[in-house]
Amino acid sequence: MSSLKAAHYLFLVVFSITLCICKGAEFVIRAVKGETVHLPCLPHPYNSYLSSVEWTKNSKTANVICKHTVYENKASSGYCISRFRVAAFNLNIENVQFSDFGSYTCKWSRIIPPPTLDVITNVMLLVEDLSVEHQYSRNDSCIHLLCTLEALNPEQVNFIWSTVGQRLPHLSSSSVMSSEFYLCEPAVDDGDPITCQASYFYNNALYGINRTVEAFTYECAQIVLFKGETGHLPCILHPENSSKRSVEWIKSSTNSTTICKCQIDYVHKTSSGCCIPRFTLTKESLQLNIENVQPSDFGNYTCKWSRIIPPPTLDGIRNVMLRVEDLSLQRLNSRNDSCIHLLCTLEALNPEQVNFTWSTEGQRLPNMSSSSYTSSELYLCEPDWDNADTITCQASYFYNNTLYRRIEHFNLSTEHPLFSEDAVRENLQLLIIICSAAAAAGVIFSLIFTAVLCKCRRRRNANESIVFSNKVYENFSFAMTRQSTQRTQPTVKPQKEECIYEN
Incomplete structure (x- = not known):
């Protein structure tokens, strides 16, 4: 055993x-x-x-x-x-x-x-790795893609471009490890899936790898927002059912900044990663939301996403140019208190043509002052305006053959003071000086009056002691007691004598 x-x-x-x-x-x-x-x-x-x-x-x-x-x-x-x-x-x-x-x-x-x-x-x-990136195209109706293979010394690489199973002509040159693709409308539309396939030999074995991206032209990737608004930057043009995706939003600059980087599991409804403050992500469309847009948000944003599950892997890259503008309406100082002077200023990136329109309650107002390239002034005097009026400034301008409009309101009932700011300041200073002088004069007058009153009282008290303090009143009654005199002579009343002795 x-x-x-x-x-x-x-x-x-x-x-x-x-x-x-x-x-x-x-x-x-x-x-x-x-x-x-x-x-x-x-x-x-x-x-x-x-x-x-x-x-x-x-x-x-x-x-x-x-x-x-x-x-x-x-x-x-x-x-x-x-x-x-x-x-x-x-x-x-x-x-x-x-x-x-x-x-x-x-x-x-x-x-x-x-x-x-x-x-x-x-x-x-x-x-290995195969990446497909959008390159800048001078023609807004064309796309320019770059497909790059990263592998260990492949013996021979062959690149093939296709869309929806149809092979596309290769309109640019290929190097050993990369290939470029250039196509214009109507041969390609926004949202079309473009696939780059790289086939290569290694140790006598044939390998293949492919990447698919969504095509887009720069014509539809221009977003114009005004300061303080909430913006939405698109990423996926045609969302498909996916169980798991990854996305990264980057703001391109000298030092590129990662805005959001997340991996989303749609089955378990979980996500990892986060966004910096004021930025949020819509999980279904991977849209980037910006709250309270500021001029510093201006720039080029890139969305890189990948469909992880189900296979095969599907990648997408989308660039969005964000322009931030602002229209401000402010009141200037006016020497005449019965007049108003308003300034409307547009902050935009090289608008082609700007037209300013002033109105109140739907009625257009004459422009009583000159307009510069990006600003306009309004000068109105009574009775052409009233405290209850709301003045509206509208700026219309073209950029890349697109018309943009921005409206700003100015409520005179709440924002128009009775006096100009400088006049109010001068009057306030004058009022303070007058009140201070009056208060000082009042204090001095009170002191003088108090001194005089005390002196008078002292003098009065002194006079009363001299006249009355040493007065002596004496009453004398002299009565005659003789009997004979009383019988023969008429009755005489006793006389009282008052003697006052004054020293």
Whole structure:
């Protein structure tokens, strides 16, 4: 019995060695930059209770990518470097980069049951990328596309342009790794899917990769907004059902700024990434929304999107030029308080022709002052205006053969002061001076009046003490008591004498 087991294990060892020789360096995996790739590892066909797997990238110094111990081909423990992970012995690489190109080795070892058994699998990973970008076209009715292949020294590259399965003529030259496409209306319409396919040989094997973008002309990619408005910049012209998309909005300048960068899962209704303040993203159409548009938002915006699921990958690039303008209406100082002086100014990018119209309550007003290239003045005196009037300034102008209009209102009942700003300031200063002088004079007068009143009271008190304080009143009654006199002479009333002694 033991001899049978020994023979069995010997067979397994021989089988593993044979497998290693037969399968070594056989797998060639192609991956596109940014995708997630899976590198296969072939374990022994017999079940193992305990096994280990080790992935290394072959170079001058072999680098261990992952090392795991697996229990019953289910649970595992170990480690992997960033962007790499092990699933069922296979190596998964997220967001593949050109630096990931190379040869990988998977070493699978059976630990239990003994004896130890090793199986080695070699995998060659090729990383490539094909990009299609819109180039600037001097003719607004034409499109100019550039298709570029990034691969490891392909022997021969052939580019083919097509739309909806129909091959398109190649109207520009091709270099070793790129091809240009130039087509004008009516041969192409906005929203048409344009596909660039690159076919090339590597190690006597033929490889092909393609990218599809939506065609657009610069004629429909001009957005004009006014300061303070909410703007919407389009990305996808014809949205299709997708389970997963990625999008990136970039503002092109000397230092390009990423406005939004998101990956949207429409099945689970989740998204990763975010936008900077004042910018939001409409998930269905990937439209960029800008709140409270400012002049600093002016510029060229690029939307890069990719349909990840379902395959094949569909890419789109769209450029949008945003122009921000403003119309301001302000009141100027007027020397005559019964007149108003208004200035209407347009802030725009090189308008071809500007026409200003003044009106109130729907009635056009005469322009009583001159108009410059981007401004106009209105000068009205009573009775041509009233406090309840609303003055309207309308600016109409052409840009790229398109007519634009902007209207601004000025409510005199709430915005017209009775006096000009300078007059009010001068009157206020004069009023302050007068009030200050009056207050000072009042204080001085009060002090003088108080002093005089006190002095008068003192003088009065002094006079009263001299005249009355030393007065003495004495009453004297002299009565005659003689009897004879009373009988013979008439009755005489006693006399009272008052004597006043004054010192």
